[in-house]
Amino acid sequence: MRTCLSDAIAPKVWKATRRALERAGVDVKVPRGQTCCGQPAWTAGHPDQARAVARHTIKVFAGSDEVVVPSGSCAGMVIHAYPELFAGQPDEEDALDLALRTIEFTQFLAKHDLDPRARACGALTVHDSCHMLRVLDENESPRDALAKVPGCEVREMAHADQCCGFGGVFALNFPELSGRLGEQKAQAAAATGVSEVVSCDLGCLMHIAGRAHRTGIPIRARHISEVLGS
Amino acid sequence: MSTRRRRRNPGVAYPDVTGTLRDRTVDALRDPTLADNLRTAGDSWGAGREVMKRDFGFDEMRDRARDIRRSNIRNMPALLAELQSNVRANGGVVVRAADADEACRYITDLARARGARVVAKSKSMATEEINLNEAMEHAGLEVVETDLGEWIIQLANEHPSHIIAPAVHLNRNQVAALFREEAGTDDVPTDREGLVAHARVRLREKFAQAEIGISGVNLGVASTGTVCIVENEGNARLVTSQPRIHVAVMGMERVIADWDEAAHILQVLPMAAISQDAANYVSLITGPRREGETDGPEEFHLVIIDGGRGALRGSEFEEVLSCIRCGACLYSCPMWQNVGGQAYGSPYSGPIGAIITPVLEGPSSPGSRDLPFMSTLCGACGDACPVGIPLPDLLVRARARSSSPAKRKAGLAFRVWSLLWRRGVTYRLTMIGWRLGLRIRGRGGWVHRLPGPGSGWSKVRDMPSKWPPRR
Numbered sequence: 001m002r003t004c005l006s007d008a009i010a011p012k013v014w015k016a017t018r019r020a021l022e023r024a025g026v027d028v029k030v031p032r033g034q035t036c037c038g039q040p041a042w043t044a045g046h047p048d049q050a051r052a053v054a055r056h057t058i059k060v061f062a063g064s065d066e067v068v069v070p071s072g073s074c075a076g077m078v079i080h081a082y083p084e085l086f087a088g089q090p091d092e093e094d095a096l097d098l099a100l101r102t103i104e105f106t107q108f109l110a111k112h113d114l115d116p117r118a119r120a121c122g123a124l125t126v127h128d129s130c131h132m133l134r135v136l137d138e139n140e141s142p143r144d145a146l147a148k149v150p151g152c153e154v155r156e157m158a159h160a161d162q163c164c165g166f167g168g169v170f171a172l173n174f175p176e177l178s179g180r181l182g183e184q185k186a187q188a189a190a191a192t193g194v195s196e197v198v199s200c201d202l203g204c205l206m207h208i209a210g211r212a213h214r215t216g217i218p219i220r221a222r223h224i225s226e227v228l229g230s
Numbered sequence: 231m232s233t234r235r236r237r238r239n240p241g242v243a244y245p246d247v248t249g250t251l252r253d254r255t256v257d258a259l260r261d262p263t264l265a266d267n268l269r270t271a272g273d274s275w276g277a278g279r280e281v282m283k284r285d286f287g288f289d290e291m292r293d294r295a296r297d298i299r300r301s302n303i304r305n306m307p308a309l310l311a312e313l314q315s316n317v318r319a320n321g322g323v324v325v326r327a328a329d330a331d332e333a334c335r336y337i338t339d340l341a342r343a344r345g346a347r348v349v350a351k352s353k354s355m356a357t358e359e360i361n362l363n364e365a366m367e368h369a370g371l372e373v374v375e376t377d378l379g380e381w382i383i384q385l386a387n388e389h390p391s392h393i394i395a396p397a398v399h400l401n402r403n404q405v406a407a408l409f410r411e412e413a414g415t416d417d418v419p420t421d422r423e424g425l426v427a428h429a430r431v432r433l434r435e436k437f438a439q440a441e442i443g444i445s446g447v448n449l450g451v452a453s454t455g456t457v458c459i460v461e462n463e464g465n466a467r468l469v470t471s472q473p474r475i476h477v478a479v480m481g482m483e484r485v486i487a488d489w490d491e492a493a494h495i496l497q498v499l500p501m502a503a504i505s506q507d508a509a510n511y512v513s514l515i516t517g518p519r520r521e522g523e524t525d526g527p528e529e530f531h532l533v534i535i536d537g538g539r540g541a542l543r544g545s546e547f548e549e550v551l552s553c554i555r556c557g558a559c560l561y562s563c564p565m566w567q568n569v570g571g572q573a574y575g576s577p578y579s580g581p582i583g584a585i586i587t588p589v590l591e592g593p594s595s596p597g598s599r600d601l602p603f604m605s606t607l608c609g610a611c612g613d614a615c616p617v618g619i620p621l622p623d624l625l626v627r628a629r630a631r632s633s634s635p636a637k638r639k640a641g642l643a644f645r646v647w648s649l650l651w652r653r654g655v656t657y658r659l660t661m662i663g664w665r666l667g668l669r670i671r672g673r674g675g676w677v678h679r680l681p682g683p684g685s686g687w688s689k690v691r692d693m694p695s696k697w698p699p700r701r
Binding site for chain 2 (some may be wrong): 010040041046099131140162166168170176207209
């Protein structure tokens with residue numbers, strides 16, 4: 001799954017994901033008709049609109065063995081929210097089936113013990129996205145994957161488990177509070193002394209980098225796929 | 231003769247709060263000391279929680295707490311009937327109040343009938359919810375909050391900022407200033423212990439005068455008709471034993487089957503709330519003073535409030551009835567940690583407040599319909615909850631039924647979005663348009679201003695037009 005956010009601001013991310021997977025020996029297909037998991041409407045309180053888009057996603061990925069998603073948030077949406085979103089619907093079984101086949105990118109690497117043989121990189125810090133951390137209950141797979149990258153040193157930031165303040169529609173409805181949280185996260189990342197924050201979720205990164213740029217905090221953002229697929 | 235209240239306020243959210251929810255978050259963010267005060271409290275709670283997990287097996291205790299509370303809610307009507315008949319058998323009076331008005335009217339009528347003038351209160355969220363203080367003051371009673379935090383809030387003429395730590399947003403210098411004003415002297419200490427000693431002296435005088443003591447209820451044990459009150463300061467013990475009449479006010483969902491269950495929840499509550507393995511005082515009150523006993527109140531009244539709770543059983547929000555009001559979800563919440571509870575405009579703030587306020591009030595209440603949106607859905611609250619309430623899921627459900635103006639405004643956009651993004655072709659067209667827009671508006675790899683709904687984004691941050699974003 002490319003994810004809509006990657007299509008919108010960073011096609012490099014899904015392309016890097018594909019490259020990393022192929023280098024690790026995975027047969028990757030990227031269905032052309034795919035759009036979005038439906039999360040924006042779901043969390044904005046519009047389940048009917050979300051379901052219509054999610055239904056399309058279910059159809060697009062009907063033939064895949066495993067659906068790898070370079071986003072803890074989108075993967076969490078399919079795995080955790082689809083069962084509720086499709087409860088009592090005629091295609092409930094298809095939704096549950098997709099939820100079972102869906103997996104976040106670094107979890108997929110860990111599950112199949114794959115090494116994408118990435119190029120060397122320097123020190124960086126990892127931002128645990130909340131949906132990765134608390135919906136998928138995962139903070140090891142990204143670090144395990146990075147540990148295999150030559151020269152990669154992960155320096156943990158303070159309050160690493162705290163939200164960056166993105167939160168989808170929250171970022172638009174409560175910009176000041178969202179911005180404050182983003183600034184705190186960017187500062188915590190910069191305080192580790194590294195120049196780059198890496199995460200499994202593009203949404204958080206777009207927000208952290210955008211706030212850091214606005215407020216002059218010296219930290220760059222890169223998706224973990226870009227590190228692993230380099 | 232019945233007391234008429236000035237106006238009917240069926241809501242939970244405070245009627246005197248002004249501005250939009252977003253305005254209030256902006257005001258709170260401007261407060262130079264607030265975030266530090268809250269952060270100190272939040273960090274210390276977080277560190278304590280780790281100790282509870284490591285040394286006391288908190289996670290396992292949580293599973294049982296969740297099961298107990300779910301079963302309480304399933305059996306609520308029968309348990310309430312049992313509680314009611316046992317309290318009566320013990321010599322107490324039980325009143326079932328459908329709403330805030332009924333509860334307030336009963337209590338003010340009682341005070342009038344007994345000729346009371348001074349009422350001493352210990353901490354109670356239920357009385358905050360029904361706005362009892364205002365009703366009593368309107369009926370000509372002097373109301374004294376005896377919980378230290380509540381008293382501070384009363385002196386500051388503010389609303390509580392946390393379910394169990396109402397004055398957590400103030401530091402000791404701010405508290406000392408309030409005490410100086412109340413005492414009419416500059417001779418008030420500013421250190422922690424000195425402040426507590428000062429409050430103790432001032433409040434003791436009030437205890438002696440009070441004819442009625444009003445408390446909340448942490449748990450109502452059905453099997454014996456006992457109310458449990460958990461506290462750290464000892465003031466609730468005084469409130470429930472010194473005045474001639476004790477009125478306990480409880481939300482109907484606080485009923486619990488028996489002592490086996492109650493013993494567990496009484497342990498989990500202080501652990502979850504303040505990372506303390508036992509509360510300093512647990513008062514167990516089984517009716518008024520009996521013949522031959524030398525102390526305790528002559529009358530015991532238990533007011534059980536529905537206030538919209540009963541209708542939640544069997545609904546998609548039923549799980550909120552499990553809540554034991556520990557406040558852990560507040561401390562864990564990054565939103566609450568930055569703006570505090572007062573910005574929420576409801577006695578119940580933080581994640582649980584953002585759900586139960588609109589759920590109890592109804593989805594179109596102007597005072598609370600925006601609340602479920604004030605969350606990043608980061609899930610910290612769900613992890614913190616000692617009774618396993620799936621708070622993030624409930625926030626999403628509360629959003630789905632909310633009629634907030636911001637949501638309605640976005641409704642049309644989401645309908646169009648949904649039509650376009652359910653087909654690959656139209657999706658790709660919108661993406662081409664969006665990326666073209668980024669390219670046109672981008673300067674040095676960044677877009678500084680976005681139109682329409684995107685203005686909320688560009689108000690505080692830039693949008694990368696190239697990836698990875700440049701510095």
